Structures are given as structure tokens and as C-alpha cells.
Amino acid sequence: xxxxxxxxLVSIQLSNAQNFTIKSxxxxxxxxxxxxxxxxxKSISGDEKVxxxxxxxxxxxxxxxxxxMGNSNGNYNFSASIRPLSxxxxxxxxxxxxxxxxxxxxxxxxxxPFSGMIMGGRVWxxxxxxxxxxxxxxxxxxIQSARHFKDKELPFNVTFLAVSCEETQCQGGVSYVIENHxxxxxxxxxxxxxxxxxxxxxxxxxxxxxxxxxxxxxRPFWLKLELELPTSGHGSVTPLSYSNKxxxxxxxxxxxxxxxxxxxxxxxxxxxxxxxxxxxIKSSALKHPHTFKGLLVPKLRExxxxxxxxxxxxxxxxxxSETNTxxxxxxKTTALLDCRLLPNTNRNEFLANFKKSLDNDSIKVSVxxxxxxxxxxxxxxxxxxxIHKAIQNNYPGAEIIPxxxxxxxxxxxxxxxxxTCYSSFPILLDExxxxxxxxIHNYDEFIPIKHLETGKNTxxxxxxxxxxxx
Numbered sequence: 001x002x003x004x005x006x007x008x009l010v011s012i013q014l015s016n017a018q019n020f021t022i023k024s025x026x027x028x029x030x031x032x033x034x035x036x037x038x039x040x041x042k043s044i045s046g047d048e049k050v051x052x053x054x055x056x057x058x059x060x061x062x063x064x065x066x067x068x069m070g071n072s073n074g075n076y077n078f079s080a081s082i083r084p085l086s087x088x089x090x091x092x093x094x095x096x097x098x099x100x101x102x103x104x105x106x107x108x109x110x111x112x113p114f115s116g117m118i119m120g121g122r123v124w125x126x127x128x129x130x131x132x133x134x135x136x137x138x139x140x141x142x143i144q145s146a147r148h149f150k151d152k153e154l155p156f157n158v159t160f161l162a163v164s165c166e167e168t169q170c171q172g173g174v175s176y177v178i179e180n181h182x183x184x185x186x187x188x189x190x191x192x193x194x195x196x197x198x199x200x201x202x203x204x205x206x207x208x209x210x211x212x213x214x215x216x217x218x219r220p221f222w223l224k225l226e227l228e229l230p231t232s233g234h235g236s237v238t239p240l241s242y243s244n245k246x247x248x249x250x251x252x253x254x255x256x257x258x259x260x261x262x263x264x265x266x267x268x269x270x271x272x273x274x275x276x277x278x279x280x281i282k283s284s285a286l287k288h289p290h291t292f293k294g295l296l297v298p299k300l301r302e303x304x305x306x307x308x309x310x311x312x313x314x315x316x317x318x319x320x321s322e323t324n325t326x327x328x329x330x331x332k333t334t335a336l337l338d339c340r341l342l343p344n345t346n347r348n349e350f351l352a353n354f355k356k357s358l359d360n361d362s363i364k365v366s367v368x369x370x371x372x373x374x375x376x377x378x379x380x381x382x383x384x385x386x387i388h389k390a391i392q393n394n395y396p397g398a399e400i401i402p403x404x405x406x407x408x409x410x411x412x413x414x415x416x417x418x419x420t421c422y423s424s425f426p427i428l429l430d431e432x433x434x435x436x437x438x439x440i441h442n443y444d445e446f447i448p449i450k451h452l453e454t455g456k457n458t459x460x461x462x463x464x465x466x467x468x469x470x
Contacts, residue, residue: 020456022143023061031456032123032449034058035136036116039125045074045099045167052076052098055135055162062143064160069181074165075172079185080139081159082146089157090188092463094142095410096135097166097173097193100127101441108443122446130440133447134193134425135162141459148460149467156188158463166410169220169369174410178417187419189383191459192411194423195403196437197395199430208277211391212403213384214423216266216376217412218308218340221347222368223354225251225335229362235327243333244321250360251316251335257357259311261297263289264344266376266404267309271296273401308406312350313340336368340406343376371408372416382466383420390461391426394454398428426458427451 021028024037041051049072059080060066067085070077076098083089103113103126111117111124118124123133142160149158165173177185197211227250229243263271268289275286285292300307315338321330341350347370355365378384379402388400411421428451429437439445 020140020144020453022058022140024058025061031136031140031452032118034140035123035128035133035447035452036118036125038132038136039116039123039127040114042114043098043100043127044102045165046170047073048098048164049073049076052078052162052164055098056080059139059160063146064142067181067184069177070164070172072172074170075176077161077163077173077177079159079161079181080142081157082142082149083154083157085157085159085184085186087157088186089154091157091159091186092466093159093161093185093187093190093414094138094459095161095163095174095190095192095414096138097131097163097410098135099164099167099173100130100132101167104443110444113445118449121449123449124444124446126445128445128447129437130445131166131193133452135160137425137427137452137455138191138459140456141463144456144460145463148464154467156463156466157186159185161185163410174413178413182417187414189381190411190414190419190421191387191462192421192423193409194405194425196425197391197398197428199428209395209398209428210277211395211398211400211424211426212270213379213387213391213400214405215379215384215402216343216404217374217408217415217423218313218342218404218406219345219347219371219374219412220408221339221341221350221370223337223339224366224368225337225358226332226364226366227334227360227362228332230331231329233329235329239329242329243331244329246360246362247319247333247335250358250363251319253359254314254337254354254357255316257314258301259313261293261300261307261310262312262342262344263293263310264342266343269379270309270401270403277399305406308340309404312342312345313406314354315339340408343374343404347373371412374412374416376404377415377420377422381420384422386465387422387424387426387458387462389465390458391424393461394426394458395428425455427455 022034041054043051056078064080065084067079113126116125139160142158145158163173194214195212197209199209227243227247231239231242271286271289275283285295317338318336321333323330391400415421
């Protein structure tokens with residue numbers, strides 16, 4: 001009889017999980033249907049308010065407590081919590097951003113970029129993966145927590161924090177929230193956008209599922225270079241020196257220079273974890289990167305996505321002059337470089353070495369944007385253990401490892417304030433779905449529907465573990 005009761009309760013739980021819906025305008029929708037509606041709310045970075053208002057209304061309709069933290073385009077932010085922030089509970093924060101990158105040439109999309117088309121087991125459109133897909137999964141879990149923990153005394157609040165301007169890192173968004181609402185939020189841990197689970201990426205075991213939990217990010221260090229050289233204007237007579245020539249020569253030295261690999265705790269931790277999953281000499285080399293550095297470095301340089309975790313990187317993203325006329329020599333040339341620094345890198349030393357490599361004192365170098373230094377979050381905290389266990393329980397047999405991300409997102413600013421932060425999007429992409437990552441910030445962005453519900457359930461379990469409330 002007792003076994004039958006247990007089975008009955010389990011079946012009810014499974015049924016509830018499978019039938020989870022979100023209320024919107026007196027109707028009930030599945031997670032992917034809400035995502036489709038959210039994608040239809042255009043929110044190019046700097047123009048997020050309309051989409052933000054739609055999202056805030058959705059949160060309010062589902063019983064969350066709203067706190068506005070900026071109310072204009074480029075700075076539209078709000079929190080939606082299961083308890084009022086005025087209760088001052090330590091806060092589990094799910095951080096996401098409303099804004100998306102531009103769509104480019106819309107004629108190159110197979111499905112209109114703001115259609116939110118549901119087709120072929122996928123949701124299509126700008127922001128489907130970055131970051132509206134992750135945001136809706138987070139929101140579904142926060143709504144679930146509000147329902148599950150209603151009228152219960154809790155050790156934590158749970159908050160959905162939606163911000164603007166993540167893609168362009170303007171002065172609004174999370175920077176404004178931290179400056180003006182940090183104490184009010186009272187964060188204990190922040191969970192942000194991060195890597196999904198991947199299946200079939202290991203050569204020795206293509207059946208293995210691998211999840212990374214990001215404990216660190218590289219820091220953005222964006223540089224602007226300007227060279228101005230007055231010269232004769234006509235292109236028929238080539239001057240000995242002119243701005244385009246000087247800039248190209250200097251840049252060729254910088255972008256062709258091999259940045260040295262630096263084995264630090266954050267990236268050696270990743271290599272050692274991967275080494276435990278490999279076999280033979282490859283396993284030994286990964287588990288002992290300092291010993292096998294001579295063997296590893298050439299191989300790592302062949303894999304830009306891995307090499308970027310082992311080194312500071314310098315990428316030329318823009319080169320412009322003041323004219324597009326073919327026979328007119330410009331007097332000024334400007335270049336933009338996206339530099340990403342390892343957590344332990346001294347920015348002043350990096351900048352000095354960069355200028356030395358340019359070997360042109362006439363080039364003005366200015367820092368367009370940078371973030372403060374930040375230390376990696378520990379993989380021994382109760383928060384890390386909780387999300388690790390939640391992923392393990394929802395994806396049995398998966399390997400879960402701490403990783404560092406080459407990209408930067410808003411959790412880094414919380415981390416720079418000493419807050420424990422992790423980035424993880426617990427949905428699984430198998431070998432047939434992994435190409436969705438290639439479409440992020442690209443044409444035909446999409447996200448598979450299949451594991452959105454499991455991602456929500458993983459976040460649910462993470463919260464329940466921390467709450468320790470029946």
C-alpha cells in the first residue's frame with residue numbers, strides 16, 4: 001500500500017512538471033509558447049522598454065513582486081520576486097537580459113527574426129537562445145517557486161532580474177542596478193546565462209553528455225586606436241606615410257603576434273577535468289598541463305575556442321577611415337579591438353605591452369570599456385554543489401565540470417562586488433542540435449524545445465535543495 005502511495009505521488013509530480021504552464025492574459029501557455037511571444041517583442045539593445053513592459057506584466061500576472069530599477073530605453077530593468085525585496089531575505093537571483101543584437105539583413109533569415117516561429121521542434125527568432133530562451137526558462141522556475149513555496153517561511157528569496165543593455169554594455173542595465181539597488185537585492189548567489197549541456201563532443205566517448213558550470217569569465221578590455229597624419233589628398237601620388245598605411249602596419253604586428261598561454265587555476269581546472277574523461281597520453285597531458293606544455297600548446301592553438309580560455313586575446317573588429325572615395329587619401333584612421341583578459345591579468349601591464357607591440361607612438365590608444373578585476377567563484381560552495389546535484393539528477397550519467405567562459409556577461413559585475421556567481425543554462429544539445437550555438441548573434445537563431453522543460457525542472461531542484469523546505 002505504501003509503495004502504491006509513493007508511486008501515485010511521483011506520478012502526480014511528473015504530471016505537474018509536464019503540464020506546467022504560465023498565465024498570460026487569462027490564458028495558459030507552455031514555456032516554448034511564452035518564449036515565442038517574448039521573441040515577438042522587439043528589443044534591440046538600447047530599445048528595450050516595450051519588451052520590458054510586456055515581460056513585467058507577465059511576471060505580475062503570475063504573482064511575483066515587482067521592483068522597478070530603471071524605466072527608460074537603455075536602462076529598463078526590474079526584479080520579480082517570490083517575496084517582496086522589503087523582507088530583506090538573502091536572495092537567489094536569476095539574471096538575464098532583455099536586449100538582443102540587431103538582426104542584420106532580414107532577407108537572409110528563413111523565418112522572420114521577430115516571428116517567434118514554432119517549427120520543427122524549435123522556436124525561431126532573434127534572442128531565441130541569447131538570452132530570451134534562457135530568461136523564459138528562468139522565469140518559469142521562479143514562477144514555480146512562487147507556487148511551491150507559497151505561505152511557507154523561507155531562508156531565501158528567489159528573484160528574476162531582467163536588465164537592459166547587456167549586449168552593448170552601456171551605462172544603464174546591470175551597472176545601474178548594482179550602483180543603485182545592490183543592497184535592496186541582497187544577493188547571496190547570482191545565476192546567469194551560461195553554457196548548455198553538450199553531447200558527442202568528446203572524441204573518446206561520443207555518447208557522453210558534458211555540462212559546464214561557469215565559475216569565471218574573461219574580462220572585456222575594448223580599445224580604440226586613432227592615427228591622424230595630415231597628407232596630400234590625391235591617391236595618384238603615394239606619400240611616404242599616411243594614416244591607413246601606418247595603422248595597417250601597426251595592426252599587423254599586434255594581430256599576428258601569438259599571445260602566450262597562461263595556465264592559471266581557472267583554466268587548468270578545466271583541463272584536468274577533461275583529462276579525467278579522456279584516455280592515454282591525451283588524458284595525461286590534460287591532467288598535467290604544466291608538465292606537457294610543449295605538447296599541449298600547439299594543439300591548443302589549433303582550437304580557437306579552447307585556446308581563448310588559456311590566453312589573453314586581441315581581435316580586430318573594425319577598421320575605418322574618414323572617406324570611402326577611392327582616390328582620396330584620408331588623414332585619419334580608426335581601429336577597434338576586442339581584447340579579452342584572463343582573470344589574473346594586470347590591465348596596465350597588458351596595455352603597456354600592447355603599445356610596445358604597435359611600435360608607433362603616433363597612434364592614440366584609448367580604453368573604450370573595461371570591467372573591474374574579479375575573482376573566480378569557488379566550486380566548493382553549497383550553491384555550486386546544489387546546481388551540480390540538480391543537473392546530475394535531471395540528466396543522469398552526465399559529467400559536470402567547472403569552466404571559465406571566454407565571453408563576458410552581466411554576472412561578472414556582481415562577481416566583482418564579491419558575490420558568488422555561476423553561469424549555467426541546463427538544457428541539453430545533442431549532436432543534432434549543437435549547431436544552434438552557431439546561430440547565436442547570427443541568422444536563423446533558434447532553440448530546441450525538447451529540453452526547455454527539463455532546464456526549468458533543474459532550476460526548480462536547485463532552489464529546493466537550497467531551501468531545504470518540504
